[in-house]
Amino acid sequence: MHRDNGSTNFNLNDEISHDHNHDGIDRRGFLKCMAWAGTGAFCVIKGGVLNSYSLSGFPFGKHAPKGDLAFVQISDSHMGFDKAANPDVIGTFKAAIDKINALSVAPAFILHTGDISHLSKPGEFDTVDQLLKSASTKDVFLVPGEHDVLNDDGKSYLERYGKGTQGAGWYSFDKNGVHFIGLVNVMNLKAGGLGSLGGEQLEWLEKDVKHLSKSTPIVVFAHIPLWSVYPEWGWGTEDSAQALSYLKPFGSVTVLNGHIHQTMQKVEGNVTFHTAASTAFPQPKPGEAPSPGPMKVPADQLRTLLGITDVNYVRGQHALAVLDSSLT
Amino acid sequence: MKTRTSILAIAILSAAVSLTINPRTFAATPDDKSASEVAIKIDNFSFSPATITVPVGTTVRWTNRDDIPHTVVSDDNSIKSKPLDTDETFTYTFTKPGTYSYFCSIHPKMTAKVVVQ
Numbered sequence: 001m002h003r004d005n006g007s008t009n010f011n012l013n014d015e016i017s018h019d020h021n022h023d024g025i026d027r028r029g030f031l032k033c034m035a036w037a038g039t040g041a042f043c044v045i046k047g048g049v050l051n052s053y054s055l056s057g058f059p060f061g062k063h064a065p066k067g068d069l070a071f072v073q074i075s076d077s078h079m080g081f082d083k084a085a086n087p088d089v090i091g092t093f094k095a096a097i098d099k100i101n102a103l104s105v106a107p108a109f110i111l112h113t114g115d116i117s118h119l120s121k122p123g124e125f126d127t128v129d130q131l132l133k134s135a136s137t138k139d140v141f142l143v144p145g146e147h148d149v150l151n152d153d154g155k156s157y158l159e160r161y162g163k164g165t166q167g168a169g170w171y172s173f174d175k176n177g178v179h180f181i182g183l184v185n186v187m188n189l190k191a192g193g194l195g196s197l198g199g200e201q202l203e204w205l206e207k208d209v210k211h212l213s214k215s216t217p218i219v220v221f222a223h224i225p226l227w228s229v230y231p232e233w234g235w236g237t238e239d240s241a242q243a244l245s246y247l248k249p250f251g252s253v254t255v256l257n258g259h260i261h262q263t264m265q266k267v268e269g270n271v272t273f274h275t276a277a278s279t280a281f282p283q284p285k286p287g288e289a290p291s292p293g294p295m296k297v298p299a300d301q302l303r304t305l306l307g308i309t310d311v312n313y314v315r316g317q318h319a320l321a322v323l324d325s326s327l328t
Numbered sequence: 329m330k331t332r333t334s335i336l337a338i339a340i341l342s343a344a345v346s347l348t349i350n351p352r353t354f355a356a357t358p359d360d361k362s363a364s365e366v367a368i369k370i371d372n373f374s375f376s377p378a379t380i381t382v383p384v385g386t387t388v389r390w391t392n393r394d395d396i397p398h399t400v401v402s403d404d405n406s407i408k409s410k411p412l413d414t415d416e417t418f419t420y421t422f423t424k425p426g427t428y429s430y431f432c433s434i435h436p437k438m439t440a441k442v443v444v445q
């Protein structure tokens with residue numbers, strides 16, 4: 001029996017070839033389809049059947065699946081960044097909001113997976129809050145990135161976004177039968193280390209999911225990937241295994257992250273890991289540059305490497321349909 | 329012959345005089361700030377040089393040449409810079425000997441050390 005061995009880059013040879021969920025979803029086909037998503041294909045799981053459509057020639061959202069819950073993930077807006085990789089992060093953030101507003105199924109809310117600001121400056125947060133006011137949904141749930149907690153151990157982040165959260169800003173909420181968990185893994189980072197959740201948050205998480213029915217779909221969102229994408233560049237979380245162990249009994253777990261400024265996906269048993277593109281600037285693929293910093297590309301290519309993620313949940317189906325789309 | 333020798337003598341004398349008038353040009357004294365300040369460059373998600381050894385009393389100046397902000401934080405948190413954007417600097421004067429391991433608190437994989445003797 002072949003098992004997904006935790007490859008960091010999507011690799012067709014590492015797909016799961018067993019139907020673990022017994023839901024009739026051909027995982028080989030699903031993973032193949034998700035690999036095409038970056039080049040303009042669109043995968044929808046509805047009633048256990050995988051359908052794929054080409055996006056070329058169609059206005060985005062025309063074939064958006066109608067499910068029980070639709071929401072959008074955006075990430076890494078880095079408001080305040082103004083270097084060569086993108087001198088206009090306000091413009092690209094506005095384009096992302098336009099994209100959200102053009103969705104044929106309006107999202108119920110927006111998840112922002114952090115690095116909202118570039119330097120944790122009040123004006124930068126203000127700008128993002130202001131720009132979000134023109135989104136079709138005013139409901140926004142956020143978690144901080146390391147750029148959001150630079151000056152005062154995250155106090156100003158919490159003053160702004162901490163209502164209803166605990167500790168460094170973690171929390172959970174329910175929408176249409178789906179349980180959402182926002183985690184913070186950018187505090188107290190140790191020299192040479194990766195992202196970190198910490199004991200207090202892990203204890204909270206264990207209690208938070210303990211009494212949920214195991215058929216409750218779970219969506220976890222946090223800034224730094226909760227799987228080991230590329231440890232050499234800090235793209236991973238030291239204690240995520242413990243967090244994931246609390247989620248193991250659940251039939252459907254979707255983990256949404258940011259931080260790496262590119263889309264990536266991995267499926268491991270009942271857990272789908274997904275990272276979103278940035279709305280500000282792209283970063284190189286693991287190991288393809290000396291360092292993970294802002295990647296300069298020709299101006300006409302920039303918006304093809306930035307984007308939003310549309311997520312749809314159909315009640316009764318195990319896997320959420322996750323679709324990335326670029327700003328152009 | 330005598331003229332050439334005289335010219336040579338004058339030249340040597342002038343050089344000797346300028347040496348005494350401008351000691352700074354030829355030798356740095358312990359009070360000279362530029363001699364006891366050491367530069368570390370931050371670029372491409374790394375500190376360079378990654379390890380430096382300096383005498384007690386040295387001021388180290390970190391300059392961020394990267395296009396992303398970085399910090400300088402010692403492992404024990406006793407040295408802590410504010411976030412440095414591109415071209416911003418941070419200085420610290422090491423008054424006690426020891427090995428000071430530090431890292432960037434935003435990108436903790438960036439590590440380096442200053443050895444003070």
